[in-house]
Amino acid sequence: MSHPPQAAKFKPSMDIALLGPDLADPVQPADFPQTLLRFRNDRWADMVGLGDLDDAQWLAHFGRFTPLPGSLPEPLALRYHGHQFRNYNPDIGDGRGFLFAQLRDEGGRLLDLGTKGSGQTPYSRFGDGRLTLKGGVREILATEMLEALGVNTSKTFSLIETGEALERHDEPSPTRGSVLVRLSHSHIRIGTFQRAAFEDNRALLERLVDYALTQLYDETPGAHPAAQLLGRVVERTADLAASYMIAGFVHGVLNSDNINVTGESFDYGPWRFTPLWDERFTAAYFDREGLYAFGRQAEAIHWDVAQLAISLRPIIDAPPLIAQLERFPMLYADALVRRFCWRLGVVSSGQGTALVEAAVRAMVASGTAIDRFFLDWRGGRPRDPDAYGGEDWSAFRDLAAPCVAAGPNAHPYWADPDPCSMHIDEVEAIWSAIDASDDWGPLHAKVAAIRRMGQALGCTPPLP
Incomplete structure (x- = not known):
């Protein structure tokens, strides 16, 4: 899901039923005190035929989880196992989320709408099944930044504040609660196969x-x-x-x-x-x-x-x-090499591995930030040759010289004095504005800035 598909009509699906009843447990969503819409991904909603929902309908489907017509009649908490920090755990599964709906895009690709923070399930163990609002805001920032940088990532589709006060041991509490919906290309994990193998369920493995x-x-x-x-x-x-x-x-x-x-x-x-x-x-x-x-x-x-x-x-x-x-x-x-050249905006001269290795050595030796490097060297030539004229950059300069720019760099982003980055101090500042004064302006401004950078970078190269 690196790039949005063509605009589509809503095409519901229930293909998960092909896997039979061994995959998941029907569950009920939590009944939240409030549903306050904080983020809706209209760009992707339009792409999957849900952009016409008004806010009341949006809250009904993604805060109260009224089923989408033609899709799953009830949410499903998926069963799976997994290695967690290399230790096998057979006691996990969807503990604070579920598969809410399936749909297909205009090209026929199957997509899932899954949740995070939607309440307890049989796999919650001792958890409350909830998501903090800060956790939801962080997921918006992560998915937007990764999508812009060409990473194949789920999309944060919706974030709704729930009016609950949550207790957490790793952040100041009580803290505000939320429920998130992600759009992704399936929720079938390696751990899904591990569970089937652990239970010696050959039929499920084959399915x-x-x-x-x-x-x-x-x-x-x-x-x-x-x-x-x-x-x-x-x-x-x-x-x-x-x-x-x-x-x-x-x-x-x-x-x-x-x-x-x-x-x-x-x-x-x-x-x-x-x-x-x-x-x-x-x-x-x-x-x-x-x-x-x-x-x-x-x-x-x-x-x-x-x-x-x-x-x-x-x-x-x-x-x-x-x-x-x-x-x-x-x-x-x-x-x-392929992704390095894409972000740098060059066609490799045939020494791609050496080019990447030289760039890494130079960044490490000079203490140059990753985002700064890619902005300053866009097209394979430094915007300020004096800043990169030292010995640290000698090998990279030589290897970059025969590289050809992959295309025009006319987008105004490339003339910005500073790169669009997403480091922890900015994440905390965006959350602080929300937490202290319910100011969502910095979040929306950052999402706009990230999407602008994504436009400048353009589409990632396809897998060979």
Whole structure:
């Protein structure tokens, strides 16, 4: 979902029913004291045929969860397992969210509307099933920034304040509550397959493989559908890992239950953007070993995909799965170059890997911020040669010289004095304005600025 599809009429779907009753539990949404509309993604609502909803209808569907006509008659809390910081946990599932609806875009692609903070489910354990308003605001900022930077990400579709006061141990409490709706290309996770394998449910594994290939990848299953699916997941997740790096993004919780089999990033908790190219930078205070640090994200995602391969073993022999897994490092390296050149706005001269490595060495040695580098070097030439004339940049200057600009850089964003960034101090300032005086102006201004940068960057290159 890197780019919006063409404007579409609302096309409801219920294809999740193909997977049978073993996948999920029907649940009821929480009955919130209030529903105050704080954010509606009109850009994507228009693209999926829901832009004509007035605010009252919007609140009814995405705050009270009145079913969308023709889609799911009741919400479904999905069942899954997962490795959390490499420890297997069979006691998880949708604990504060559910699948609310499915629909198809104009091109026929199946999409989900899922929730976060919509109340308790059988998998809530000791949680209240709620989402703080701050958490919802942070998810808006994460998804908007990642979409602009070309990352395949879920979209924050709606944020509604619920009038509840929530207690949390990691932020000042009581704090305001919210319910979020995300638009995504499926909520089928690696952990969904892990659960089916753990329970020795071969029939569900086979249905999951068929569903993923036919409904999510629009492919006809071949002679070895499980290996075919794993190959697609390897391709998409290698590209995802590379896109995180070029965006300077740290997801923070790359557990196997947070990796979607479409390679789409989703579920943003302790995320951060690192100002500098610091491979040890972590987003989560509880990631004490740096398992999901900035520079270890490709390793983490590859490890998770290996757990998918293990989960598929009941229905296929190991050799074709191993062959697919072994493609990941080269695909990741290729994606890193492709996405680097896209953000830089150049066509590589054929030394793409050396170009990326030289840029990283120069950024580290000089202490140049990632966003500053990409703004200043747009088109492969520095806007201020004197600022990049030192020895630190010598190798990169030589490698960038034969690169050709990929296209015109006429968008006014490229003349801005400073890059559009999303670092923690600005996130906190945006939240502070809301928390202290209910001022939503800084949030809306930031979303507009991010979308302007996205327009300047343009469409990401397709997977080869």
